[in-house]
Amino acid sequence: MAAPADRVADAWRMLADLGVTITDLRDDLxxxxxxPTVKEYLPVVAAAAGPGARRTYGxxxxxxxxxxxxxxxxxVTATDIETLRHETAESAVSRRNSRHGRHAGEHxxxxxxxxYNL
Known part of the structure; x- marks a missing residue:
């Protein structure tokens, strides 16, 4: 539900009167x-995941x-994840029943x- 336009305009005026910018608010937040960084958050994810998820995704x-x-x-962007998917698929071990890394990429x-869900 969007805020009424007049309230938004009032908020912008109040911020301008205070000399506060959106950048100031973002930096303060x-x-x-x-x-956290990915490295800092990995142990949290591993602890929250079940044994099957840790085995599959670890x-x-x-x-x-x-x-x-x-x-x-x-x-981390969607493009970063897609790049990792491609790299993983390309480096997957090729076996007789191989799907050329397709399943590794899906994993x-x-x-x-x-x-990110955890």
Whole structure:
């Protein structure tokens, strides 16, 4: 539900009178509630996940930590995850019944979803 236009206009005027910008508000929010890095959050995810999820996704979470460990959770983009998917599919072990890494790539997407859901 959107706020009424007159209330939004009043809020903008009040911010302008105070000399506060959107950047100031964003920076203050980040300072009050710092976003953890991927490396900091991995143990939380592993602890919250069940044994099956840890067994299935653990290797992919480790790769995520190696690639993006020092980045905040909100700095990892969909393109980053897609790049990891491609790299994982290309490096998958080729066997007689291989699907050329397709399932490994799908597991990367599922692991990323599980990581952010947890």
């Amino acid at each position: 980040r300072a009050r509630h710092p976003m 290797n992919y979470w480790t790769r995520m930590g190696a690639m993006w460990g020092d980045r905040r959770l909100d700095e 990367v997407i599922a692991a990323a979803r599980a990581f």
